[in-house]
Each structure stands twice: as structure tokens, then as C-alpha cells.
Amino acid sequence: MQLNNVTRLKDNRTECYSIIVEMTITDYLDLVNNIYRKKGGLKGQREPLKSSSAMRIRKQMVKDIKSGTILPPIVLGLIVSDVEFAEIPQINFERLTEIINSPSDGNLTIIDGMQRTTALNEAIEEGANNLQLIRIEFWISTKLNSLIYRMLILNTGQVPWNLRRQIETVFSTMINEIALSVPEMEVYTVDDPSRRTKGGQYHANDLIELYLAFGGRKEKVDTKERLADEFTRLDFIEATENPTFSDIFYGSLKRLTLLDIQISRYQSGDNEYRFSNGIELFKSQPARVGFITSIAKSIYGRPGVERSHDEIELIKIQVFKKLDNLIEKLELFNNTQLGDFLSLNLLSEKLSIKSSRVGDFEREFFTKSFEVLIEEASKIVSMDVCWLSY
Template sequence: MDLIHDRRTDCYSALGKMTTGDYLSLVRGAHAQRGGITGQREVLKTTTAKRIRDRMISDIRAGAVLPPVVIGVIVDQSVVDDISSGALSDISLFLGAVSRHELTIIDGMQRTAALIDACEIDVSIASREMRVEFWVARSVRSLVYRMLVLNTGQVPWTLARQLSVVYAPLLEEIKNNVTGIDRIFSPDKPGRRVASAQFSSDALVELYLAFSLRKTNVDTKETLSEEFSRLDFVDNLADTGFQDHFYSALSMLVELDKAFDRYDNGNSGRFSRGKEVFGSQPARIGFMVAIAQYVLGRPGLDREIDERSTRMDTVVKHASAMVIKLNGLDPVGVGGFLRLDVLSEILDKKVGQVGRYERSVFVEAFKVLIEDAFEIPNMEPCWRAS
């Protein structure tokens, strides 16, 4: 393997040769899952795309060498140590180490589809050599940064589509870094929220986007040609503490969600129980954006890295004190604090673009909570802030 350390993102670029058959065995599962995650761009099925793929298949059969396919993999520290020491310079040893982890196809879905089809037509192609580049990282932050900055991309990709490439590793990091999450639903493991600390995978990815962009109205169809959004995202990823800030904010949300869940008045209605506050995606996004703007700064007005860490420590301290206070109340006391009747009345207004309105209500509410250091008698002044 030809190994180069990317010191900017602390990734390793490993370029090697392997047989087409070994490559397809390695990534067949990831390819079947559209790159290894839900939401990745599928093999294109338009008439022109099929014609191009047919041309690629005929070129492969004629002996063409394709550009390297790029595979992303998040590994633990022991694998990184073995790579840096040179212990995995042999391709077979390298593959043995990384194949135990979840692989994602960053660049090469169409080429992989063409290789599969070509091998079905001519089995001898499986024994031919091809080039594969692995990007090996310890953090999903590094892999996302690498893609957004260094990938050229054949077509404009949305931010959500870029993130979808590292969808599974991001969710795995959330599980490892955010204590208290009970369940994460996904298209492969569907379910519905029946208690606090349960979230859909799509909702968590949207929270990641909202936190980085510091905007409540995240257009997941927004393309990377929207340079301001792309630059905001990249600038935040350039801060090595950004990922930890996101996990801290999400941990606060989970703890408050559990504290709110202790209230249940037994009635029907949208906000009759405490768990329904953060059962609402607008509320979750409002909370994450309010924290992001306080900690990271407003879009276009970024805070210094040291100030970000200080502000996050302050918010965590104040939020933790509020959680302790709520957990010391009985369920009726939690209900009195939440004042969900006021929230219901405010959200019952007949307005256009309900989702946009609700997100604005919640972000303003949680800005008040943060500005008042989480020291409020109840949530009414928050709900009425908008």
C-alpha cells in the first residue's frame, strides 16, 4: 500500500492494487446498500447514464483501467497506530484490518456497478487488477471535511447527500459519544417514538446539518453550489472541537428530553405529555440552533475557537443544573414548569408554512433559556418570546 498521512484532517490516504473480484467481495454489501448508507446516490438509471455505463462495461472488457474507486472507513486508534508504524503496509494485512469496520463508497458507485455487470458477462475480469484508494479516519468529522473540500463530484451534490455517504459512521459516533439515547430508528430498523431519548436516523442527520449551518430552515435539497452554506459547514468542520460541541448539545437535548418525560397529564392532545416537546423535530432543531448560534456564533460572524469552548462549557453547566432541578420535582411540578398549555396555544395559531413558524417559535424560546442561564421559574417566558 502507498500510504500518505493527510495532516490537515488526520486521515490516511492508502492507494493500492487488488483484483476486481476481491474488491467486489469487499464492497458488495456497501454497494447493495447504495454506498453503505441510506440516502446515498443510487446507481443512475437514466437513458444517458445507462448508455455511459454500457460504454464503461465494454471498455472494461477491452482492458481499460478505471480511475481509483474511493472507499471511506472509520477505524479505532489501534488500526491508526498500525498504519502509522508501517505494520499494515502490505495490502493483505491492510485489508484484514479495515474490512472489520464498516466501509462506505465515497466515489465510485457507477464504476462498481459497471464492474459487477462486466464480471457477470466475463468471469475472467474478476482476476484483473484495479486501483482502490482508502481514506482511513478516526472521526467522521475528518471524513466529511475531506469530502466537502477535496471531492470534485461529477454532479452538484446536496449537503444532505454528501452527509449520507458517512451516514452510518456518523450515527455510530453519536451512539458512542451521546449517552442516554435509547433507540435510533432507521429505514432498516423502523419504529416510532414511544418514550424520550428515541430518534429517527434522518432526524439526527438533520440536527447535525442545522447545528453546523446554525439555521432553523435547513433545505436538505440545497446544493453545494450554494457557497455560503458550504463554506459555513467547512469552516465549522475545520474546528477540531466542532464535533464535540455537537455531541455536547445533543447530550443536553437528550437529558432535557428525559427530564420533561416525567410529566404526563393523561389527556389527549399534541402537548399533553412532556416527552412531546422534543418529540417535535421543530423543537429539536430550535434547541440545537439556539445553542449553535450562542456557541459558534451567527452565520458569517464566527467566534474564536477558545471562546466556543468556554461558551459550550457554560451552557452545559447551566443545562445540567436545570436537569437536576427538574429531576427533583414531582411529575406535577415538572408540568407546572413546562407550561405546555401556553405552548399549545401559541402553536395553535393558523399560519402559513407551519413548520417554519414552529421552528422560529422554538429557536426564540431556547435563546431565552440560554440567555437567562437556564434559571427561569417556568417555560412561559420562553414560549412567549416569539
């Protein structure tokens, strides 16, 4: 790959470097097609265009590319090591090309320009000049958090992907960071034959919802309703503005995992109730969402509340300490003591009501319950007080 006319600026706000380069359409498509090959190619990454106006715009874009038009720069996000990041201010063409051409799996993603990329693919298939130069902007950082913040800012006010689709584009990188931050957790995907057999095992898709709930500080994220999604996006931008956001999320996942592992030790010896054994509690996605949301609300406040970085850090330490002490206490419990503490029979009874909105009800129920758990963690003797709080 030949890079031309490299310019670089540092964004001190997000600790990112913005580097704009020129490359041929062929070199660019080779780079990004390699990114998405394992995920079924580029076509699987974007929701199909349904409106006639959107399809007309893309058709016109393809026609213009074939005529030699200059597209606005496509923005790629690249996660690098601390050592590589330190090289950026004085990096030469050869070294930059080497870093760009050999990203770790999941560490390079399109954060603005998927439709332009698809149009470029179609234009090449229809005979466009594959040596035509295009501008590519790389946002280079050591942390995913900075790229997500940049992606949300770039795509706000456009006809955008919904919030979940945007998070999915960077999820491979998030999984890499989770694996490093929460080694006790096991993550499996739709292609993985593994299934939950013990505490601390979760499906990758469920983690995306946990991330959305944590960033939006809501137990229910409605990505199908445009207005609700836009308000959640704004809440997410406020949250990811904090440079320690990802670290706090990973810390919250760690507490979920360790608590799940301890609770899952409990076995009742029967299956009379929906929640008879400990492993069944956090097998429930509403329970996981409720737990994560309750931590987010405790640390950041409810949506609309603004806390300073110092205040957030102080509250985080307090919340994590409470949960760590609770986990340490549960480690010492035998099976009978765990059963008495969990009160799973009462939980099953509270969730036995019939409702057309069972999923929404359970998310609200668990969020409220775990908010009480965090408040009372230092003196709680039974989960009764949690299950009875809703």
C-alpha cells in the same frame, strides 16, 4: 484479497492517513458489496440517474472499463481503533489487508466513487475482466468527523449527491459513535418495531436532519434546491473543519436527550392540548431541530460567522454548563413544578396558528425559543419567556 503497490501519506490537517492500493475489480466489489448488503445492495445507495447526459456518461464508462481503461482512484473511508491507527506508519501488506477485510459494521464507506463502483458492477455483469487492477484510496481515521470533511471537499464542485445523501453514506458509523457518546439515547430505525414511549428515544432518520441542522446552523436545510444546498455544504465544511465538531454535536445530543428525559416525566392528566404532556415536546421534530440549531448558533455563531477553535471551546463549555445546570434543576421538580415550568398550554396556543408552511414556522419558532432558553438558562423560572419570544 491481494493488495499491491501500497503508498501512504499522513494528512496532518485532519489526522487521517491516505493509503493508495491496487486490487482486482473482483476483490474491490466483494469488499464494498459486503458493506452494503444489509442496506439492500449498492443499487439502493445512489439516486437514480435521470438526465440523458448522465446516463450516457455511465454507459460510456462501462464500455471503457470493458476495454481496459484505468479509472481515477475510488475513495473509501475507514474508521479504525486508536491501536490500529498507530500501526499505519509501519504496517505491512498482511496486516493492512487484515484491517481492510474486517471492518466493524458501519465503519467502511464509499466517500467518492459510487458511480464508478456501479459502473464496475455493470461491466463485470457484461463480461469485463474481473482480474483487472484498479486503484483504491483509503482515508483512514479514528473519527468520523475527518471523513465527513474529506467527503464534502471531494464532492464540492462536481455533479454531487445532495448533502443529505452524502451524510447518509456515513450514518452507520455516526450511529456507532452516538451510541458510545450518548448511552442514554435509544435509536430506532424504519425496520425496528420500537416507537417512542419515553423521553430519549429517536428515529435514526430524524438524527440525520439534526446533524444537517447542526452543521449548517440552520433550522431548515433545503436539499432539494441546489443553490441553497451548496451554501449549506460550504457552511458544513467550515463547521467540520473544527476537529472537535463531532464531539460538540454528540454533546449537544446528550443535552437534548437528558432534557427530554426530564421533561417527559410531566403528565397533565388530560389531552386537551397538542402539547399536554411532557413527552410530546421533543416528540416533535421541529422542536428537536430548533433545540439543536440553537446550540449550534450559540457555539459557532450564525452562518458566515467565523470563530477560533479556542473561542468555540470556551463558548461550548459555557453553553453546556448552562444546560447541565438546568437539567439538574428539573431533576428535583415534582410533576406540578414541571408543569408550571413548561407552560405547555401557552406553547400549544402559540402554535395553533394556521399556515401553509407549518413545518418551517415551527422550526423557526422553536429555534428562537431555545436560543432564549440558552441565554436565560441560569435564571429562567418558566418557559413562558421562551414561548413568547417569537
